[in-house]
Amino acid sequence: MTDTSMTYMQFLLNERRRSESDRDLMTLLHGVATACKAISNSLKNGALADVLGSLESENVQGETQKKLDVIANDIFLRRCEFSGVLAAMVSEELEEIYQIPERFPKGQYVLFFDPLDGSSNIDINVSVGSIFSILRLPEVPDVITYETVLRPGVEQVAAGYALYGPSTMLVLSIGRGVDGFTLDGNIGEFRHTHSSISIPPEAAEFSINASRAQWWEPPVKRYIDDCVAGENGPRGKYFNMRWIASMVAEVHRILLRGGIFLYPIDERNSDAGGKLRLFYEANPMAFLIEQAGGAASTGRERILDVQPLTPHQRVPVILGSRDEVELVERLHKEYDEASRSSVS
Ligand SMILES: O=P(O)(O)OC[C@H]1O[C@](O)(COP(=O)(O)O)[C@@H](O)[C@@H]1O
Ligand SMILES: [Mg+2]
Numbered sequence: 001m002t003d004t005s006m007t008y009m010q011f012l013l014n015e016r017r018r019s020e021s022d023r024d025l026m027t028l029l030h031g032v033a034t035a036c037k038a039i040s041n042s043l044k045n046g047a048l049a050d051v052l053g054s055l056e057s058e059n060v061q062g063e064t065q066k067k068l069d070v071i072a073n074d075i076f077l078r079r080c081e082f083s084g085v086l087a088a089m090v091s092e093e094l095e096e097i098y099q100i101p102e103r104f105p106k107g108q109y110v111l112f113f114d115p116l117d118g119s120s121n122i123d124i125n126v127s128v129g130s131i132f133s134i135l136r137l138p139e140v141p142d143v144i145t146y147e148t149v150l151r152p153g154v155e156q157v158a159a160g161y162a163l164y165g166p167s168t169m170l171v172l173s174i175g176r177g178v179d180g181f182t183l184d185g186n187i188g189e190f191r192h193t194h195s196s197i198s199i200p201p202e203a204a205e206f207s208i209n210a211s212r213a214q215w216w217e218p219p220v221k222r223y224i225d226d227c228v229a230g231e232n233g234p235r236g237k238y239f240n241m242r243w244i245a246s247m248v249a250e251v252h253r254i255l256l257r258g259g260i261f262l263y264p265i266d267e268r269n270s271d272a273g274g275k276l277r278l279f280y281e282a283n284p285m286a287f288l289i290e291q292a293g294g295a296a297s298t299g300r301e302r303i304l305d306v307q308p309l310t311p312h313q314r315v316p317v318i319l320g321s322r323d324e325v326e327l328v329e330r331l332h333k334e335y336d337e338a339s340r341s342s343v344s
């Protein structure tokens with residue numbers, strides 16, 4: 001039974017005592033939670049406050065920025081830059097690395113974040129989120145370059161997300177399982193509501209943007225066709241489908257009731273390497289999913305082992321219940337082997 005009287009701050013202090021995690025990591029995790037509370041507040045008034053709609057500007061991904069993408073980005077920078085524990089920040093909304101201003105002390109941590117995930121849902125009042133990933137540098141160089149921070153996902157020391165839904169939640173791992181907190185509007189504090197979250201290995205629910213089926217690779221087509229075939233098909237059971245178009249909301253559902261989420265590489269996004277970004281979407285979600293007993297793959301490789309090349313790199317994402325992800329990986333392996341043997 002989760003002791004819901006425990007606040008997020010108390011949880012961090014306990015974790016610090018139990019796992020000798022250093023004080024600086026807890027300071028940063030507190031700053032991130034404060035940023036998420038402020039974003040939750042900005043969202044709450046929706047059309048009553050001037051936060052909906054798009055700007056003229058585009059981000060480094062070539063996407064038109066939503067007002068809230070920029071508001072949330074500023075909130076993260078302002079709430080974390082003075083923490084004294086950061087070496088730099090990397091955001092979906094900033095092309096360059098955000099260097100910590102000279103006037104603030106620096107530390108060894110790098111914060112990667114997607115300030116507002118599920119942006120296409122903001123103006124229609126559907127759940128959105130924020131995603132973060134934390135890396136610890138061996139030392140603090142004077143100037144942080146991308147070479148310094150382009151580390152594989154296995155090196156993350158913490159990751160999590162905030163979900164701005166009917167309630168606001170924060171889900172986090174510091175490498176010792178996954179815990180969830182719900183924002184208590186009466187005291188303005190996150191309280192511990194979900195402890196040691198674990199994903200059931202089997203699943204009967206998939207989520208994928210089916211409008212892209214025409215461009216999928218054969219292994220993905222095969223996997224989805226078999227699910228859709230239901231009881232009379234090769235899987236011998238019914239599979240339900242969900243697509244919220246907010247990765248945070250999909251991952252949250254999977255953490256709580258299992259399932260599989262796929263945003264695979266396809267003919268339309270293959271030049272970009274996929275849709276979702278490695279550093280502030282795929283890596284943090286893969287860290288959480290694995291900590292909860294699930295699996296996260298590109299279809300051909302464990303996401304946390306992907307060797308990063310560029311800061312806003314995209315990768316195929318297939319994550320969730322272990323048995324399902326392993327099945328999708330097997331289908332990719334068989335397909336690649338068959339393709340290779342057919343050309344040789
Ligand atoms: O528009 P599509 O193809 O359904 O894609 C939805 C996906 O794109 C995203 O919105 C991308 O994230 P951002 O909103 O942070 O750019 C994911 O949250 C979601 O899973
Ligand atoms: Mg996103």
Ligand SMILES: [Mg+2]
Nearest residue numbers: 092114116117
């Ligand atoms: Mg975003």
